[in-house]
Amino acid sequence: MTLNSYPHKDQQMTRQGDGRSNGRRGLACAITLASTGLAFAGTQFSPNDADLAFTQLRAEVPGLRANWDFDSGFPTFIFGKPIRLFGVPETDADYEAAARQFVDAFSGLFGCDSSSLVTADVHHILMSNIGTTNKVSVNFAQIVNGVEVIGGTIALLFNADGAIVGIENHAIPNAGDLDVVPTITAEAAQVLARNAFGSAARVGGVEFGVVENAAGNGGVIAWSVELLGGFDQVKGLPIKEKIWVDANDGSILRRENMIHTFTDLKGETRQWCTPGVLPDTAGNPIARFLLMRGDVNSAVGNTDTDPVGNWTITYSGSAVQTVTWAFSSTSTYAWVDDKAGTDYTKSASVTPGIKNYTGLNSVPSEFNTAEMNAQRNGVLVREWVIGLDPTDTMMNFRQRLNVNLNSTCNAYYDGSSTNYYKKGGGCNNTCYSTVVAHEVGHWANDKYGSNNGSDGFGEGTADVWGMFIFDTPIVGEDFFTSGGDIRDGRNNRQYCGSCGAGCYGEVHVDGEVLMGAFWSVREYLNVTHGDAAGDLVIDTLFHSWYVAYNAKTICDTNETQILTLDDDNGNIDDGTPHSGDIEHGFEDQGYPGYY
Numbered sequence: 301m302t303l304n305s306y307p308h309k310d311q312q313m314t315r316q317g318d319g320r321s322n323g324r325r326g327l328a329c330a331i332t333l334a335s336t337g338l339a340f341a342g343t344q345f346s347p348n349d350a351d352l353a354f355t356q357l358r359a360e361v362p363g364l365r366a367n368w369d370f371d372s373g374f375p376t377f378i379f380g381k382p383i384r385l386f387g388v389p390e391t392d393a394d395y396e397a398a399a400r401q402f403v404d405a406f407s408g409l410f411g412c413d414s415s416s417l418v419t420a421d422v423h424h425i426l427m428s429n430i431g432t433t434n435k436v437s438v439n440f441a442q443i444v445n446g447v448e449v450i451g452g453t454i455a456l457l458f459n460a461d462g463a464i465v466g467i468e469n470h471a472i473p474n475a476g477d478l479d480v481v482p483t484i485t486a487e488a489a490q491v492l493a494r495n496a497f498g499s500a501a502r503v504g505g506v507e508f509g510v511v512e513n514a515a516g517n518g519g520v521i522a523w524s525v526e527l528l529g530g531f532d533q534v535k536g537l538p539i540k541e542k543i544w545v546d547a548n549d550g551s552i553l554r555r556e557n558m559i560h561t562f563t564d565l566k567g568e569t570r571q572w573c574t575p576g577v578l579p580d581t582a583g584n585p586i587a588r589f590l591l592m593r594g595d596v597n598s599a600v601g602n603t604d605t606d607p608v609g610n611w612t613i614t615y616s617g618s619a620v621q622t623v624t625w626a627f628s629s630t631s632t633y634a635w636v637d638d639k640a641g642t643d644y645t646k647s648a649s650v651t652p653g654i655k656n657y658t659g660l661n662s663v664p665s666e667f668n669t670a671e672m673n674a675q676r677n678g679v680l681v682r683e684w685v686i687g688l689d690p691t692d693t694m695m696n697f698r699q700r701l702n703v704n705l706n707s708t709c710n711a712y713y714d715g716s717s718t719n720y721y722k723k724g725g726g727c728n729n730t731c732y733s734t735v736v737a738h739e740v741g742h743w744a745n746d747k748y749g750s751n752n753g754s755d756g757f758g759e760g761t762a763d764v765w766g767m768f769i770f771d772t773p774i775v776g777e778d779f780f781t782s783g784g785d786i787r788d789g790r791n792n793r794q795y796c797g798s799c800g801a802g803c804y805g806e807v808h809v810d811g812e813v814l815m816g817a818f819w820s821v822r823e824y825l826n827v828t829h830g831d832a833a834g835d836l837v838i839d840t841l842f843h844s845w846y847v848a849y850n851a852k853t854i855c856d857t858n859e860t861q862i863l864t865l866d867d868d869n870g871n872i873d874d875g876t877p878h879s880g881d882i883e884h885g886f887e888d889q890g891y892p893g894y895y
Contacts, residue, residue, distance in 0.1 A: 350374045350473075353408030360385060363873065367857050371516030374473050375409055377857045382463035382870025389436075389462050392422040399438040399456040402464060410454060411473020416442055417454060425844045425865075426689060430837040432877045433460035433868045437848040439749075442471050442510075447480045449510040449519065453749060453850045459870050466864040468849045475510050475519040482508065482521055482547035489523035489550070493543040496552050501529030504540075511544055511553060521547040526558065526715075537561065537707075540714050560742045560752050560762075561712040571672030572661040577770050578778050579728035580673070586664050593679045595631045598623045598650075604632050607683060615652060623650045625660055627675045633698060634678040636671045640704035640722060644671045666723055667704045670731040674701035674720065677736035681744065684769045688843045694747050699740060703731045709779075711735050713742035727780055734766035734775045741765025748846040755802040756810025757854050763787055763815035768839055773819050787812060789819030794890035799855035813889050814854050818842060821862075821885030828881055837878055841865055859886040863894060 350373055357378075358364045365380035385405070386398040400414035407413040417440035425435040435457055442452030449472050457466035484492075486506050494501055504526035510519040528540045540558040545551070574580045575587040590609035596602065598621050601613040615621070626645040627636035637643060650656045661668045682695040700717040708725030711718070718739035720731035741762035745752050752758025766775045767789050776786025793812035796803035802810040818838065825834030844865050845851065851861060859882065866876040872894070876882070879895070887893045 349408035350411070353406045354378075357383075357406050357409070367855075367860070369516070372411075372473055373517065374411055374469060374471075375467075376469055377860060378409070378467040378469075379465070379860055379864050380872055382459060382461075382465055384463045386464075387462070389458065395422050395436050395438050395458060398458075398462075398464070399440070402456065402467070403440075403454060409467075410469055410471045412442065412471050412476055414440075416444060416449075416476055418443055420453070423847050424691065425847055427840060427844060427865070430840050430877075432866050435459060435465075435844070435848065435865065439848075439850075442475065444475045444478055444510050444519070445480045447508065447510055447521070449475055450524070451512070451749075451751070451850075451852075452510070452519075455849050457848050457864060459867070461870070463870045465867060465870045465872075466848070466861065468851075468861070470850055470852070472510060472512055472519040473517065478510060478519055478521060480510070480521050482523070484523065484545065484547045484550050486523055489545040489547065490525050492545050492550050492552070493523075493525035493527060496543055496555070497527045497529065497541060499530050499539075501527040504528050508547065514553070520553065522553055523547050537710065537712060538714065542715075558715045559712050560714070560739070560758065561710050571676050572659065572664055572669070573672040573676050574669060574732050577733045577772050577774070579730075579732045580666060580669050580723075581728060581778070581781075584778075586661070586669055586672075588659065589676060591625075591660065592676065592683060593633045594675065595626055595628065596623060597626065597630075602630075618652055620649050620651050622647055623656070623658075625658070627671060629698075631675075631698060633682055633696070634675045635698050635700045636674045636678075637700065637702045638667055638671055638704050639702055640667050640706065644668050666729055670703040670720065670722070670729050673731045673733075674703050674736060677731075677733060678718070678740055681737055681740045681765065681769060684839075685744075685843065688840055689847070692843075692847060694846075695744060697747075699743065701731075701736070704729070711739050713739045715746070718743065723781075726782065728778065730779070734770050734772065734777065735779070737766040737769045738762045738775055744846070749850040750846065750852055753800070753852050754807060755798060755800050755853050756804075756807045756812075757814065757852060758811070759807045760811030760814030760854065763789070763811060764818045764842060767815065767819055768822070768835075768842060771835060775815075787815065789815050791816045792888075795854065796890070797856070797892070799857075800853040802854075810854065814858065817858070817886045817889040817891060819885075820888040821882050824881035824884050825878060828878075841878075841882075856892060859883075859891050859894060 361381050361383050363381045366375040367377045369376050386401050389395045389398045396419055403414045420439040420441045423437045428434050438456045440454045442449035452472045453470045455468040456464055459465045490503055507524040511522045513520045523545045526542050530539045537559050542556040544553040546553050571589050572586040573589050578584040591605045592607050594605045596611045600615045603611050603613050605611045624647040627634055629635050646660050648658045661672050678699045678701050685692055685695045702717055702719045704722045707721045709727035711720045711730045723729040742752055745758055763775045773789035774785050779786045791812045793816055795813045804810050822838045825837050841862055849861055863872045863876050866878050
């Protein structure tokens with residue numbers, strides 16, 4: 301699917317014209333607004349009237365803009381002016397109702413109405429601490445006769461005054477017409493997927509859903525078969541794919557590589573924990589950190605340490621107890637598995653009433669330090685998220701982090717774990733700082749619904765997770781034993797307007813466009829506001845971008861959505877609190893600019 305933007309300037313918007321002189325259907329319909337009510341009586345559009353629906357909407361809200369998907373013929377993002385057609389919502393139920401009323405009143409924009417949408421969440425986005433207004437996002441997931449539409453979402457962003465200021469559309473149009481009874485069984489789909497996989501494979505899972513058709517203008521029912529089999533000795537990676545099988549004719553619709561690496565193989569052949577952003581080397585010796593969110597177990601109870609290492613197990617007895625620390629499968633946030641040997645544990649005798657002080661990995665080894673790094677840095681991603689928004693629970697799950705794999709010079713995320721290699725082949729042990737944050741960033745991409753698209757979006761945003769959490773432009777600093785790095789946000793990789801296709805033919809290189817834009821915005825904000833305040837602005841905008849939307853490609857819309865989040869009056873045409881720095885940062889990477 302290719303996403304493209306119409307020109308931003310009103311006078312250039314041929315398809316997005318205000319519609320006052322031609323085909324403004326239904327303008328005789330009454331629009332009724334109460335000061336606190338949620339009522340709008342307007343035209344109900346058929347699923348194929350996207351142009352007409354936008355003409356009607358733009359007649360009510362002059363100056364409104366949209367980015368369009370030319371394959372489907374539907375808008376992917378509507379923005380630019382506040383939409384005040386549905387009263388002033390006050391409660392979460394009001395926001396949901398207003399969002400549903402919008403979808404129903406202008407169903408032609410989506411190819412569906414709200415009867416096919418379930419509410420994923422109503423989220424209050426705290427942004428007043430960065431000088432703009434708080435927002436509320438309403439996120440819908442699409443269903444067809446009880447069947448999930450994979451990736452089918454609609455998200456509406458409301459400003460503090462209740463106006464709708466952004467609508468993101470990833471719904472599959474006309475999916476409601478589908479017969480969702482498959483003619484191909486799950487068992488038959490597994491056989492077809494195994495045959496396409498081409499070698500002996502273990503089925504990891506089978507799901508049924510509606511997916512986008514090849515033309516990008518509708519949906520088909522399909523079986524998703526996850527297959528794991530074999531090992532690529534050249535790349536040093538397992539082979540894992542998700543194969544989508546048409547549930548009617550058995551054809552292979554698409555194949556998705558489930559292994560998302562830290563870096564490709566390249567030519568020119570480079571707790572106590574590892575401090576800072578550098579790897580575990582003699583020149584960067586381990587340092588003592590407080591154990592965050594670590595498992596503490598005993599015969600009389602279990603608990604986790606808090607963010608500064610403290611823990612309490614309630615016990616009314618007086619007998620000395622054995623307490624054990626381990627990052628096992630019962631850990632709350634980080635299950636660390638050492639693939640090179642026995643998983644690290646440590647036990648100590650603790651006397652009730654006397655505070656115990658125990659250090660883990662005080663006598664280090666490469667493999668044990670990798671375990672400490674995995675636990676600490678995996679948890680840091682979660683702590684960064686809740687530090688920005690304590691109500692965001694998306695990263696409150698048990699990560700599985702496999703360390704010291706018997707290969708070198710890479711790391712990868714496979715959909716259910718992140719994986720790191722031991723030292724060798726000219727590379728340091730890959731379990732450290734930005735490498736972990738990058739791979740867990742891939743996981744976050746999936747959790748928030750943006751996923752890891754092949755145009756570089758997944759790699760670029762995973763790099764941004766690493767850069768922002770550790771406040772460094774370099775991802776994989778000193779990855780090689782000779783001192784070489786992997787990627788740098790201070791790059792000049794230029795955006796080419798591809799909107800989904802990728803510009804340079806390799807996902808990590810393609811991703812440098814987006815990582816560069818975000819880092820450049822960060823630098824401009826730091827000059828304007830100072831380091832700490834500037835960091836808070838862009839960290840908040842980046843995180844809120846995930847909460848509010850489900851962006852999936854590197855496209856002009858990236859900048860527009862950030863500006864819409866930053867806006868404080870529903871009209872981004874007159875600028876936003878930080879639009880100058882945002883604009884400059886994206887323009888540095890070749891984005892066309894909004895103003």
